[in-house]
Amino acid sequence: MNIRLAQRAAALVPSATLAVTEKARALKARGVDVIAFAAGQPDFDTPAFIKQAAISALERGDTKYPTPAVGIPALRDAVCAYFRQFCGLDYAPNAVCVNVGAKDTLYLAFQALIDPGDEVIVPVPYWVSYPEQVRLAGGTPVFVEPDANLKMTPAALAAALTPRTRAVIINSPSNPSGVAYSADELAALAEVIAGSDALVIADEIYHRLYFGQQAPVALASLPGMFARTLSVNGCSKTYAMTGWRLGFAGGPQPLIKAIGQLQGQATSGPTSFVQTACVDALTGDQTCVDEMRAAYRRRVETMVAGLRAIDGVDCPMPDGTFYVFPDVSGTFARLGVSDADGFAERALDQAHVAMVSGVAFGMPKRVRLSFATSDQQIETGLARLTKMLS
Numbered sequence: 408m409n410i411r412l413a414q415r416a417a418a419l420v421p422s423a424t425l426a427v428t429e430k431a432r433a434l435k436a437r438g439v440d441v442i443a444f445a446a447g448q449p450d451f452d453t454p455a456f457i458k459q460a461a462i463s464a465l466e467r468g469d470t471k472y473p474t475p476a477v478g479i480p481a482l483r484d485a486v487c488a489y490f491r492q493f494c495g496l497d498y499a500p501n502a503v504c505v506n507v508g509a510k511d512t513l514y515l516a517f518q519a520l521i522d523p524g525d526e527v528i529v530p531v532p533y534w535v536s537y538p539e540q541v542r543l544a545g546g547t548p549v550f551v552e553p554d555a556n557l558k559m560t561p562a563a564l565a566a567a568l569t570p571r572t573r574a575v576i577i578n579s580p581s582n583p584s585g586v587a588y589s590a591d592e593l594a595a596l597a598e599v600i601a602g603s604d605a606l607v608i609a610d611e612i613y614h615r616l617y618f619g620q621q622a623p624v625a626l627a628s629l630p631g632m633f634a635r636t637l638s639v640n641g642c643s644k645t646y647a648m649t650g651w652r653l654g655f656a657g658g659p660q661p662l663i664k665a666i667g668q669l670q671g672q673a674t675s676g677p678t679s680f681v682q683t684a685c686v687d688a689l690t691g692d693q694t695c696v697d698e699m700r701a702a703y704r705r706r707v708e709t710m711v712a713g714l715r716a717i718d719g720v721d722c723p724m725p726d727g728t729f730y731v732f733p734d735v736s737g738t739f740a741r742l743g744v745s746d747a748d749g750f751a752e753r754a755l756d757q758a759h760v761a762m763v764s765g766v767a768f769g770m771p772k773r774v775r776l777s778f779a780t781s782d783q784q785i786e787t788g789l790a791r792l793t794k795m796l797s
């Protein structure tokens with residue numbers, strides 16, 4: 408039988424980051440020793456005390472539907488405490504929700520906000536799921552090109568705003584660039600947004616993974632922004648919990664309520680004992696986060712120094728995350744490739760180093776390399792790339 412899919416399913420672009428991970432996995436399965444710089448997740452295991460909290464919850468019989476759908480009260484209280492402690496944001500429990508990963512939070516937020524024809528501003532380079540999620544909600548992503556530092560300028564934002572703009576996405580620190588906006592830069596963007604009717608989707612899921620002395624400023628903490636910002640966050644990156652699928656957000660109560668109602672019909676919310684364990688993650692000993700951040704700080708130095716030493720590679724130092732996003736266009740002629748797709752393909756086939764082409768993020772001269780892998784793997788991967796490009 409010919410299965411006719413709905414247009415929205417047929418038009419979906421598969422996630423490029425998952426595609427390259429899959430190709431690397433297939434090579435590995437054939438016995439090839441692949442260095443994985445492609446993954447978007449910490450290489451660390453989830454800290455033991457969080458696992459133990461889930462095991463204890465299971466043993467206590469925490470196996471029923473979680474209620475209410477918007478998130479169990481204990482976790483929503485923990486989310487409020489977390490936002491207060493780490494973001495300086497004071498949300499009431501009915502102004503926060505927990506979802507099946509921040510990806511789900513974002514998906515539901517776009518479903519709640521967007522009608523056909525509405526526009527969402529997506530700064531380039533962007534996380535691969537933003538444009539697809541906006542389109543799935545019937546909206547139009549409006550891409551804004553960055554300045555030389557890979558940041559959206561207030562002028563570029565102002566030029567992109569229209570009466571149809573429903574939301575502006577600000578992802579800081581950014582996947583894929585690792586760039587974080589300073590407080591002043593955010594304030595300048597906030598001033599432009601304040602003159603419009605747009606909401607802000609502040610995706611701050613990497614906010615604890617920073618390399619400077621101070622954590623990036625939460626956008627909603629800026630004057631006038633709290634009432635119009637959805638602050639999106641989660642446990643995946645901060646606590647090495649990608650497989651647990653737990654995201655959360657704080658924002659305007661009507662939006663949070665709508666996200667909860669959508670979730671009630673879609674999934675009934677994140678797994679019950681995962682929610683219980685995440686209370687411990689958010690409110691327990693945070694030493695694990697400091698330790699992981701210290702490891703990423705060490706690795707970023709190795710990664711950036713190694714890439715900068717390669718002729719034709721221009722690698723900015725990221726402010727946070729576990730990604731670098733170098734411009735590799737200076738090597739294209741030597742390799743006989745025309746864009747980052749070709750570069751990433753050659754790196755995988757020839758050097759057995761997996762990375763994600765910047766084409767997926769809207770920047771075809773760049774590639775994203777993740778250093779959420781061991782120091783030894785980083786050294787080996789860099790040596791292979793150096794050899795391939797020498």
Ligand SMILES: Cc1ncc(COP(=O)(O)O)c(C=O)c1O
Pocket residue numbers: 447507508509510511534578581582610612640641642643649652653654
């Ligand atoms: C910028 C950004 N936002 C959101 C997510 C989603 O995270 P999760 O669904 O694991 O909470 C990711 C994951 O890669 C990300 O990089």
